[in-house]
Amino acid sequence: MCVDRISINSLLKQKVSECYISQGYEVIQHPHIHQLPFALSLDLSSYAPDLLVKISDQHGLVITIADFATNLPISSYCKIARAIAEHSGWRFLLITGEDATPIAEEDIADPKLTRSQILHRKERIAKLISIGEHEPAFLALWIFAEVLMRRHARQVSIPIDRMPTILMIQHLYAQSEISGDQFERAIALNEIRNRVAHGFPVKSVNLNEAIEKLLNLVDEFIAAEKH
Numbered sequence: 335m336c337v338d339r340i341s342i343n344s345l346l347k348q349k350v351s352e353c354y355i356s357q358g359y360e361v362i363q364h365p366h367i368h369q370l371p372f373a374l375s376l377d378l379s380s381y382a383p384d385l386l387v388k389i390s391d392q393h394g395l396v397i398t399i400a401d402f403a404t405n406l407p408i409s410s411y412c413k414i415a416r417a418i419a420e421h422s423g424w425r426f427l428l429i430t431g432e433d434a435t436p437i438a439e440e441d442i443a444d445p446k447l448t449r450s451q452i453l454h455r456k457e458r459i460a461k462l463i464s465i466g467e468h469e470p471a472f473l474a475l476w477i478f479a480e481v482l483m484r485r486h487a488r489q490v491s492i493p494i495d496r497m498p499t500i501l502m503i504q505h506l507y508a509q510s511e512i513s514g515d516q517f518e519r520a521i522a523l524n525e526i527r528n529r530v531a532h533g534f535p536v537k538s539v540n541l542n543e544a545i546e547k548l549l550n551l552v553d554e555f556i557a558a559e560k561h
Contacts, residue, residue: 346431347384347399353437354395360388370396372421374414381414393423403432403497408505415491428493435484435496452556468541469530475548476527479520482555486511499524516554523548 351361362369365386367379371394374381385397396418400406406428415426429437455478462471484495487506494505503524507517526544529536536544 342431343399343401346401346429350397350399350429350437351385354385354387359394362386362388372418372424374417378414378417390423395425395427397427397429400428400430403430403501406430408492408494408509411493412491412509415493419491426491426493427496429496432498433496434498434502456552463545468538468545469536472530472541472545472548473527475545475552476523479523479548479552479555482552482559483512483520486555486558516551519547519551523551 347363351363354361363385365383367374367381369386370383371388371391383396384399385395387395387397389395396414398411398414411426411428418424418426455474459471459474459478462468462474480499483502483506487493487495487502490509490511492505492509492511494502497505500521503512503517503520506512507514512520523544526536526541530541
């Protein structure tokens, strides 16, 4: 069992390394703390990254890789992420074998959603609602809500932006980044999202109500965006 776990972790590290190497970036596996382009505080001196991805001399990723997304010391990772975020151009990244997002260029750049992009998304969703396409509207709106939650996690250096949706929501609440009311609404709406996405019937009245609740949640997340 231990051998299998080591093998899985090694394969995941290799996959991540190859992904970034294929994009032309320098990758250092198991870098020594002194190979980091900046010094961490003494209480983080025992931290051992799995990978260092150098995008440039002043820009890159410090990566920890875990087999599973559950039972991770997120509070400790937050401390590491915030210490690294103090150095402009560098970011801590937690990658697990259960990531909901691909290992790709979305980790390199983090352009903010502009006001016009936000309005455009909302207009497209409003058009779907106006022609009675409620299920596509709900799914599009949920994807928008997820994007906003994942971006918020990244902005406040909580390294959960790649996690499965339900875990991400739980950690946002545990780290006091969403309220208890927002947490309960997000969990309930995620259950509806799962039903719709997997083709299970949802009464039109319930779906219309869910869309209204999700619109309110999205507006709250937009209002919380850091500028």
